[in-house]
Amino acid sequence: xxxxxxxxxxxxxxxxxxxxxxxxxxxxxxxxxxxxxxxxxxxxxxxxxxxxxxxxxxxxxxxxxxxxxxxxxxxxxxxxxxxxxxxxxxxxxxxxxxxxxxxxxxxxxxxxxxxxxxxxxxxxxxxxxxxxxxxxxxxxxxxxxxxxxxxxxxxxxxxxxxxxxxxxxxxxxxxxxxxxxxxxxxxxxxxxxxxxxxxxxxxxxxxxxxxxxxxxxxxxxxxxxxxxxxxxxxxxxxxxxxxxxxxxxxxxxxxxxxxxxxxxxxxxxxxxxxxxxxxxxxxxxxxxxxxxxxxxxxxxxxxxxxxxxxxxxxxxxxxxxxxxxxxxxxxxxxxxxxxxxxxxxxxxxxxxxxxxxxxxxxxxxxxxxxxxxxxxxxxxxxxxxxxxxxxxxxxxxxxxxxxxxxxxxxxxxxxxxxxxxxxxxxxxxxxxxxxxxxxx
Amino acid sequence: xxxxxxxxxxxxxxxxxxxxxxxxxxxxxxxxxxxxxxxxxxxxxxxxxxxxxxxxxxxxxxxxxxxxxxxxxxxxxxxxxxxxxxxxxxxxxxxxxxxxxxxxxxxxxxxxxxxxxxxxxxxxxxxxxxxxxxxxxxxxxxxxxxxxxxxxxxxxxxxxxxxxxxxxxxxxxxxxxxxxxxxxxxxxxxxxxxxxxxxxxxxxxxxxxxxxxxxxxxxxxxxxxxxxxxxxxxxxxxxxxxxxxxxxxxxxxxxxxxxxxxxxxxxxxxxxxxxxxxxxxxxxxxxxxxxxxxxxxxxxxxxxxxxxxxxxxxxxxxxxxxxxxxxxxxxxxxxxxxxxxxxxxxxxxxxxxxxxxxxxxxxxxxxxxxxxxxxxxxxxxxxxxxxxxxxxxxxxxxxxxxxxxxxxxxxxxxxxxxxxxxxxxxxxxxxxxxxxxxxx
Numbered sequence: 001x002x003x004x005x006x007x008x009x010x011x012x013x014x015x016x017x018x019x020x021x022x023x024x025x026x027x028x029x030x031x032x033x034x035x036x037x038x039x040x041x042x043x044x045x046x047x048x049x050x051x052x053x054x055x056x057x058x059x060x061x062x063x064x065x066x067x068x069x070x071x072x073x074x075x076x077x078x079x080x081x082x083x084x085x086x087x088x089x090x091x092x093x094x095x096x097x098x099x100x101x102x103x104x105x106x107x108x109x110x111x112x113x114x115x116x117x118x119x120x121x122x123x124x125x126x127x128x129x130x131x132x133x134x135x136x137x138x139x140x141x142x143x144x145x146x147x148x149x150x151x152x153x154x155x156x157x158x159x160x161x162x163x164x165x166x167x168x169x170x171x172x173x174x175x176x177x178x179x180x181x182x183x184x185x186x187x188x189x190x191x192x193x194x195x196x197x198x199x200x201x202x203x204x205x206x207x208x209x210x211x212x213x214x215x216x217x218x219x220x221x222x223x224x225x226x227x228x229x230x231x232x233x234x235x236x237x238x239x240x241x242x243x244x245x246x247x248x249x250x251x252x253x254x255x256x257x258x259x260x261x262x263x264x265x266x267x268x269x270x271x272x273x274x275x276x277x278x279x280x281x282x283x284x285x286x287x288x289x290x291x292x293x294x295x296x297x298x299x300x301x302x303x304x305x306x307x308x309x310x311x312x313x314x315x316x317x318x319x320x321x322x323x324x325x326x327x328x329x330x331x332x333x334x335x336x337x338x339x340x341x342x343x344x345x346x347x348x349x350x351x352x353x354x355x356x357x358x359x360x361x362x363x364x365x366x367x368x369x370x371x372x373x374x375x376x377x378x379x380x381x382x383x384x385x386x387x388x389x390x391x392x393x394x395x396x397x398x399x400x401x402x403x404x405x406x407x408x409x410x411x412x413x414x415x416x417x418x419x420x421x422x423x424x425x426x427x428x429x430x431x432x433x434x435x436x437x438x439x440x
Numbered sequence: 441x442x443x444x445x446x447x448x449x450x451x452x453x454x455x456x457x458x459x460x461x462x463x464x465x466x467x468x469x470x471x472x473x474x475x476x477x478x479x480x481x482x483x484x485x486x487x488x489x490x491x492x493x494x495x496x497x498x499x500x501x502x503x504x505x506x507x508x509x510x511x512x513x514x515x516x517x518x519x520x521x522x523x524x525x526x527x528x529x530x531x532x533x534x535x536x537x538x539x540x541x542x543x544x545x546x547x548x549x550x551x552x553x554x555x556x557x558x559x560x561x562x563x564x565x566x567x568x569x570x571x572x573x574x575x576x577x578x579x580x581x582x583x584x585x586x587x588x589x590x591x592x593x594x595x596x597x598x599x600x601x602x603x604x605x606x607x608x609x610x611x612x613x614x615x616x617x618x619x620x621x622x623x624x625x626x627x628x629x630x631x632x633x634x635x636x637x638x639x640x641x642x643x644x645x646x647x648x649x650x651x652x653x654x655x656x657x658x659x660x661x662x663x664x665x666x667x668x669x670x671x672x673x674x675x676x677x678x679x680x681x682x683x684x685x686x687x688x689x690x691x692x693x694x695x696x697x698x699x700x701x702x703x704x705x706x707x708x709x710x711x712x713x714x715x716x717x718x719x720x721x722x723x724x725x726x727x728x729x730x731x732x733x734x735x736x737x738x739x740x741x742x743x744x745x746x747x748x749x750x751x752x753x754x755x756x757x758x759x760x761x762x763x764x765x766x767x768x769x770x771x772x773x774x775x776x777x778x779x780x781x782x783x784x785x786x787x788x789x790x791x792x793x794x795x796x797x798x799x800x801x802x803x804x805x806x807x808x809x810x811x812x813x814x815x816x817x818x819x820x821x822x823x824x825x826x827x828x829x830x831x832x833x834x835x836x837x838x839x840x841x842x843x844x845x846x847x848x849x850x851x852x853x854x855x856x857x858x859x860x861x862x863x864x865x866x867x868x869x870x871x872x873x874x875x876x877x878x879x880x
Contacts (some may be wrong), residue, residue, distance in 0.1 A: 049656060059499040191672035192673040195832065198622055198662065221486070223631045
């Protein structure tokens with residue numbers, strides 16, 4: 001096996017023109033989605049803790065921290081942007097492996113690209129490659145690696161960051177092998193950190209490792225050329241089983257980016273089919289949430305296990321209450337962060353609706369499937385079935401809804417006018433002569 | 441088990457005054473030893489690759505890169521100093537686990553301590569604690585963790601760095617728990633990287649992780665409080681077996697630092713007993729290397745396996761040729777880096793001596809044992825047996841030889857006068873009102 005070299009040669013040879021247009025478009029959607037989440041999270045107080053450390057460090061302002069209105073060093077910008085990208089768990093998800101590939105990838109490419117004057121096409125190419133390589137390596141070690149307790153976005157994310165950083169830095173195949181070697185041996189992050197700020201820090205560290213790997217490789221630093229397939233490489237050491245052939249199978253003809261889904265709703269993913277159904281029912285002519293007598297949800301068993309929570313008390317609990325997600329779907333027709341504010345969870349109208357929900361497990365259902373039945377006070381029945389939740393590879397979120405997500409998340413940070421302007425620029429990213437200045 | 445908290449409370453409660461004097465002295469020796477190696481490696485061309493990236497970054501000059509005559513940010517200083525500390529594989533070794541605890545520990549404590557105006561006692565205390573905690577955690581996962589392919593200095597080194605950084609930053613027990621949590625989930629480094637610049641980078645990254653962990657914990661960042669004992673914590677995830685009780689057994693009464701040895705010779709450790717013997721024989725009255733007819737070495741089997749190399753061609757091969765190490769012991773009475781220069785390996789006199797060496801495996805011998813027999817041209821026999829090589833816990837290097845090592849390694853970088861002045865300051869470290877300015 002010569003996995004590392006084969007991937008590196010693929011990365012080195014790929015250009016914007018050689019990418020299928022659909023891959024470029026998907027990469028653009030992943031970029032818009034992560035930008036949305038990062039801009040939203042730029043207002044999170046926890047980011048200030050990172051910025052306090054960075055401010056004390058100083059350094060030349062070479063790359064933007066999105067939404068924070070400031071620029072810093074490449075490694076610190078990558079760290080901060082990877083952090084905000086993953087903070088709300090609202091970034092993209094590669095369905096076969098649960099890795100979130102864009103959070104460690106985009107910030108690495110952006111930091112180097114902004115500094116070197118790279119254009120939009122260069123960014124799109126680097127990010128498409130980073131996502132692809134990251135997801136393929138995850139395929140090779142999933143599920144064993146994840147089941148052992150590794151946070152796969154932190155660990156294998158380094159390969160997305162290194163790939164994207166190395167490509168946009170213009171390294172040749174040998175340099176990319178070295179960058180993968182430097183970044184790969186920094187793979188880190190255990191699931192014990194879930195539920196703390198250290199979880200999104202994993203994504204930031206992976207992005208930072210990618211940046212440093214590309215910069216050091218460019219200086220002629222040396223690293224193991226067999227970081228993936230070597231006897232003491234990451235696949236062998238970090239996964240009880242592995243199938244490295246999956247990392248290179250159909251390379252360049254089959255694209256993993258199409259298995260990467262964008263979450264429409266900012267809450268536990270198993271609730272997404274029921275929110276789809278609730279939003280569809282809300283669109284029924286003459287519908288009024290106040291006229292509902294009873295709500296029955298027929299769901300996959302995991303929904304009850306992970307999100308059966310009738311009386312959430314705070315916003316974070318609301319994100320893991322399927323009853324709450326159905327209620328906001330019926331009332332607001334949305335499940336953005338605003339729908340999970342502490343005050344929202346205490347809203348009387350929503351509390352009443354939540355209490356009307358009966359959950360029935362249907363073992364025949366898939367995870368992204370559900371059926372929702374409303375009995376109205378006048379005795380009529382409204383029913384909606386969802387086969388594949390929005391955001392799954394079989395039912396991708398539309399560009400229009402993605403744009404709505406962007407505006408909803410970015411507006412509180414930068415105002416609607418600015419948010420619209422940036423979204424427009426991102427939809428035309430391939431025309432941008434430089435990514436520097438696209439966003440601050 | 442409450443391993444993380446128990447360790448954190450021990451760290452928080454320990455003061456300079458509460459440390460046994462012998463522990464303080466051993467910590468000082470470990471500091472002098474790593475300083476020596478770092479000062480020597482400050483001239484290595486590979487450090488310039490790191491410095492080129494740092495120079496492009498800029499940042500407030502808050503902590504020294506030892507021997508490089510410059511100051512930089514805390515995280516970059518820790519990275520560079522950890523790198524040079526481990527570059528020559530000439531740093532301290534904890535014999536039970538082969539971890540090199542001081543390389544990730546001292547740079548972390550130094551960076552924060554130099555910035556905050558800490559004094560010599562604070563540094564000694566932080567380093568003693570970092571070494572202790574690091575080695576104890578290694579005891580809990582050794583040998584399984586190392587055998588799986590992890591570079592234990594890179595992985596578990598983060599706990600040494602975090603402990604030392606958190607202590608010198610003055611964090612309380614809760615803050616130390618958080619710092620251990622942030623650093624622990626950054627544990628990284630696979631043995632595939634051995635033989636490349638990325639190996640010493642592991643030690644630097646561990647030191648950097650320790651610094652960032654302490655700084656973020658001080659800002660109120662959150663992390664898993666159970667990074668060691670948790671079901672998805674590092675011991676469970678990174679080691680097929682583990683005995684966490686070893687991390688806290690006899691805490692404060694039994695000190696692992698006494699199992700930490702300092703290498704007198706800058707070459708493969710299995711050759712050390714034969715160098716001891718060669719140096720002892722050289723001291724025989726009237727001895728002349730030119731009068732040797734034949735050399736027989738009776739050695740542990742690993743010597744032949746790892747270092748049986750009669751015709752090394754370059755310096756690096758000389759470091760793994762027991763024939764060469766015996767030859768330089770007999771001729772120079774030393775095995776410092778100078779004895780492994782490329783030109784030295786090609787020296788005719790040494791080449792001749794190497795060819796006279798016969799290696800005989802003695803399965804009854806321990807790794808740090810050997811017997812060396814010289815047959816002189818006049819027919820006389822000189823023989824020397826070594827029971828425990830210098831640098832092993834049973835036969836520690838003397839303070840005098842450690843001082844000689846320091847001067848030999850530091851002089852090429854800074855001149856003898858400066859090297860002597862710094863060594864003197866380090867031997868009186870407990871009297872230093874501030875570590876800033878001790879070394880540049």
